[in-house]
Amino acid sequence: MASTSAPLPETSIVDAPKTTLTARLSSVVGPDVGIIPVLIALVALIIYFDIRSSVFLSADNVTNLFIQAIIYIFLGMAEVWLLLLGEIDLSLGWVAGMSGSIAAIYTNIQFGWPWWLSFLAALVVCTGIGGLSGLIVVKLKLPSFIVTLAMSFIVEGILLYILDHVFEGGGAPVQSSILNNLTTGNLTPTWTWIFTIGVIALTAAMMIFRDRSRRAAGLEVPALYRMVVKLSALSAVGVALALLFNHNRGSFIPIEGMPFAVPLVLAVLGIYSFVLGRTRFGRYMYAIGGNTEAARRAGIPVNRYRIYAFMLGGFTAGIAGLFYVSRLGGYSSSSTDASVVLYAVAAAVIGGTSLYGGRGKMTYPVVGGIILAVIINGLVLIQISSTMVFVITGVVLLGAVTVDSLARKSQSLLK
Amino acid sequence: MSESVTREPVHAGFVAGSDMGADPTMLLSLRGITKHFGAVQALRHVDLDVPAGQVTALVGDNGAGKSTLIKAVAGIDGPSSGSMFWQGEKMDVHTPKDAALLGIATVYQDLALCDNLDIVANMYLGFESTKHRVLDEITMEKHTQETLRDLSVTTVHSVRQLVASLSGGQRQSIAVARAVMRDAKLVIMDEPTAALGVSQTAQVLALIKTLASRGIGVLVISHNLNDVFEVADRIAVMYLGTLVSSGPIANYSMSSAVELITTGVVSRVA
Numbered sequence: 094m095a096s097t098s099a100p101l102p103e104t105s106i107v108d109a110p111k112t113t114l115t116a117r118l119s120s121v122v123g124p125d126v127g128i129i130p131v132l133i134a135l136v137a138l139i140i141y142f143d144i145r146s147s148v149f150l151s152a153d154n155v156t157n158l159f160i161q162a163i164i165y166i167f168l169g170m171a172e173v174w175l176l177l178l179g180e181i182d183l184s185l186g187w188v189a190g191m192s193g194s195i196a197a198i199y200t201n202i203q204f205g206w207p208w209w210l211s212f213l214a215a216l217v218v219c220t221g222i223g224g225l226s227g228l229i230v231v232k233l234k235l236p237s238f239i240v241t242l243a244m245s246f247i248v249e250g251i252l253l254y255i256l257d258h259v260f261e262g263g264g265a266p267v268q269s270s271i272l273n274n275l276t277t278g279n280l281t282p283t284w285t286w287i288f289t290i291g292v293i294a295l296t297a298a299m300m301i302f303r304d305r306s307r308r309a310a311g312l313e314v315p316a317l318y319r320m321v322v323k324l325s326a327l328s329a330v331g332v333a334l335a336l337l338f339n340h341n342r343g344s345f346i347p348i349e350g351m352p353f354a355v356p357l358v359l360a361v362l363g364i365y366s367f368v369l370g371r372t373r374f375g376r377y378m379y380a381i382g383g384n385t386e387a388a389r390r391a392g393i394p395v396n397r398y399r400i401y402a403f404m405l406g407g408f409t410a411g412i413a414g415l416f417y418v419s420r421l422g423g424y425s426s427s428s429t430d431a432s433v434v435l436y437a438v439a440a441a442v443i444g445g446t447s448l449y450g451g452r453g454k455m456t457y458p459v460v461g462g463i464i465l466a467v468i469i470n471g472l473v474l475i476q477i478s479s480t481m482v483f484v485i486t487g488v489v490l491l492g493a494v495t496v497d498s499l500a501r502k503s504q505s506l507l508k
Numbered sequence: 509m510s511e512s513v514t515r516e517p518v519h520a521g522f523v524a525g526s527d528m529g530a531d532p533t534m535l536l537s538l539r540g541i542t543k544h545f546g547a548v549q550a551l552r553h554v555d556l557d558v559p560a561g562q563v564t565a566l567v568g569d570n571g572a573g574k575s576t577l578i579k580a581v582a583g584i585d586g587p588s589s590g591s592m593f594w595q596g597e598k599m600d601v602h603t604p605k606d607a608a609l610l611g612i613a614t615v616y617q618d619l620a621l622c623d624n625l626d627i628v629a630n631m632y633l634g635f636e637s638t639k640h641r642v643l644d645e646i647t648m649e650k651h652t653q654e655t656l657r658d659l660s661v662t663t664v665h666s667v668r669q670l671v672a673s674l675s676g677g678q679r680q681s682i683a684v685a686r687a688v689m690r691d692a693k694l695v696i697m698d699e700p701t702a703a704l705g706v707s708q709t710a711q712v713l714a715l716i717k718t719l720a721s722r723g724i725g726v727l728v729i730s731h732n733l734n735d736v737f738e739v740a741d742r743i744a745v746m747y748l749g750t751l752v753s754s755g756p757i758a759n760y761s762m763s764s765a766v767e768l769i770t771t772g773v774v775s776r777v778a
Contacts, residue, residue: 311650371643387620390604391620451623
């Protein structure tokens with residue numbers, strides 16, 4: 094951007110004539126501007142399916158939908174650790190399967206391990222597999238795509254062998270009630286409200302605290318309406334969900350309350366977002382993804398962090414696997430998992446994570462996972478054939494990436 | 509009266525030799541720096557003095573050895589032989605971190621900035637301040653604003669802007685400001701104005717002068733002799749791996765500098 098002979102004031106702002114509403118909307122979400130079209134699409138899809146099927150927004154179906162979304166959400170979060178560095182891990186689908194299987198196997202009566210020990214074993218193994226992939230990528234300088242593709246075949250083979258041979262008759266059913274409760278257990282209605290209001294109050298408190306410390310330090314503070322809009326949206330969604338979950342969705346016996354899975358997802362989301370946004374570790378992840386050479390020159394141990402990312406991906410896939418085996422009720426060699434990892438990447442990307450590294454947040458796969466679940470759940474409900482589900486999923490992914498790319502281009506001009 | 513043109517190299521006035529002690533008044537002294545890459549001799553017995561508070565320009569044609577010399581000082585690729593002295597003491601620099609600890613900051617041609625992070629994050633990359641293991645954004649933001657203000661970098665609207673949205677001159681300013689914030693005593697800049705337009709170049713040259721006026725030593729590699737004569741107090745010319753001439757800029761003219769760069773010697777009218 095070389096200037097002409099007359100010294101123009103240095104500005105990098107192009108004064109594009111934008112409506113106040115668009116400008117205000119994009120200033121509310123800031124760098125997440127690509128998520129607005131995705132959220133609009135989500136709302137549009139929900140409205141569409143609600144019109145087409147009276148069951149779609151029923152308490153039972155929404156709960157189902159969330160449980161279905163969990164695997165995409167957790168696996169998506171796992172992939173985000175890698176996507177931020179411009180890497181990918183194609184083995185995470187099978188790693189999740191391995192985790193669920195280990196948990197199911199060791200809580201089985203034949204082994205009788207306490208639940209926390211078998212969960213721990215599952216997570217340790219998965220973190221180890223991730224770490225191994227990372228070690229190979231870093232030390233042998235091989236592309237992560239190939240290494241993790243190879244690892245995916247290896248893990249698949251080992252897992253299927255274990256499942257066929259560990260128990261008489263093959264397969265590993267879920268016998269632990271804790272493991273079962275991950276996806277079938279619920280909070281009581283009272284606790285549902287306590288949790289919902291607690292989350293809203295905590296978010297509000299954090300926002301206000303941040304505002305006040307910035308004011309106290311004399312730094313400029315974002316406009317108040319931003320906080321108001323975000324909190325109102327959060328409260329509306331939270332209250333609507335709480336009401337929905339507390340509505341009786343059982344047919345014979347009353348079932349009500351928020352599924353355990355929801356607070357668990359939010360807890361992991363909260364911890365991961367905190368690490369990424371507020372700690373050195375997270376900052377270095379973004380730096381390495383944005384400009385590896387710059388990170389190296391700043392003294393960041395790039396190789397070590399890359400391996401950490403693979404380990405975190407494996408660990409998170411391990412968590413996903415626990416929920417997955419819980420939802421399926423068990424795991425056997427016929428539960429194929431080859432494509433779920435690609436849905437995980439799609440979930441992360443639909444939300445706005447860049448495949449090239451340096452851009453992404455843990456909230457993105459949450460939004461992406463929910464959209465994927467809405468599409469799949471909704472299309473099945475209105476009895477679209479399963480082949481069309483694939484086509485539509487592909488179209489949505491393409492659309493999301495295109496819209497996100499366009500939204501960011503226009504935002505960088507605004508800045 | 510006949511004129512005979514003799515060609516002789518112009519020396520700065522000190523005797524080259526690797527056993528010579530360093531000048532303690534100089535910030536950085538290099539003696540007899542030699543570097544080979546296999547059979548290729550990249551640097552031959554280079555002696556160079558860089559004083560604090562002045563701008564020293566390192567000039568030379570492509571392949572003259574400027575970048576190789578810089579890499580040796582910055583701790584990226586040490587010399588094959590020779591000694592380096594920092595403020596009169598022998599210096600032992602094997603990694604960029606060693607150089608940084610001494611107070612040597614290098615601003616590379618590619619600037620080493622992360623486009624996906626904002627100005628504050630880039631300024632503090634690798635050296636973040638934390639409060640209870642959490643990033644202390646407020647302190648970092650305030651300090652960044654102060655540093656930019658001190659260096660008269662006023663064209664940046666907000667320190668929370670992503671670096672990707674800055675112009676070339678602003679990015680260069682941020683890269684330099686980052687060095688200053690680390691209490692650099694010597695700032696080495698590799699072709700700082702190479703990709704910049706006229707007003708951005710002026711901005712960066714003004715910044716270089718500001719640094720020198722604050723007592724920081726600046727070593728600038730540049731191809732652009734106009735910029736060199738505008739901003740440098742001293743000049744050092746390299747030719748095919750040797751430092752053929754150095755000294756105060758007043759001793760040189762544009763044409764003598766060009767001749768030294770292209771031929772290694774300057775013609776003297778006898």
